[in-house]
Amino acid sequence: AQSVTQLGSHVSVSEGALVLLRCNYSSSVPPYLFWYVQYPNQGLQLLLKYTSAATLVKGINGFEAEFKKSETSFHLTKPSAHMSDAAEYFCAVPPSKLIFGTGTRLQVFP
């Protein structure tokens, strides 16, 4: 069965620094991969999704993720962190029931 692993339950960066949140999927290539973001006391909202049309996927708020089959990875990046990016980020994979990683909490320091 498909699964995802998020490396690092907490990531801290300074404002303006590069954000890198890691996600690896299990060996079989999934048709879709997602990143969701959860702001405090809110539900999850879609950040971006991979649909095999392009390996580099751009999402909302300046985030992007690159699908790398050779590394079975779908890491999330943003060149310059903002304070408003502080949230929890979840990588997820279908099929019929979405399976989530355990989440990475991003802290951004001024």
Next chain:
Amino acid sequence: NAGVTQTPKFQVLKTGQSMTLQCAQDMNHNSMYWYRQDPGMGLRLIYYSASEGTTDKGEVPNGYNVSRLNKREFSLRLESAAPSQTSVYFCASKGGSPLSGNTIYFGEGSWLTVV
């Protein structure tokens, strides 16, 4: 543009009490889900319903029951609440169109405390 609506947002229960979390979506989605979110555990699927009239167990179904009342509504019931069920519960739905790309839409969560 309501999307997925779940109630109540906050609830405190005593051990052994029962309650039902309500969820409704207005996007005409076939699939609906209930997740629980606990620190360090991410989101875990409790039950899901692929279509009206069907329900299936997820990863952590014990202690819960669900009802897919109609296409819009999917309720989660705790028959005899236990402290281990203290959690944040999220309802979600997904459209069946390939254009939707299997995107799941979430409600804003229900914070449940069992004392």
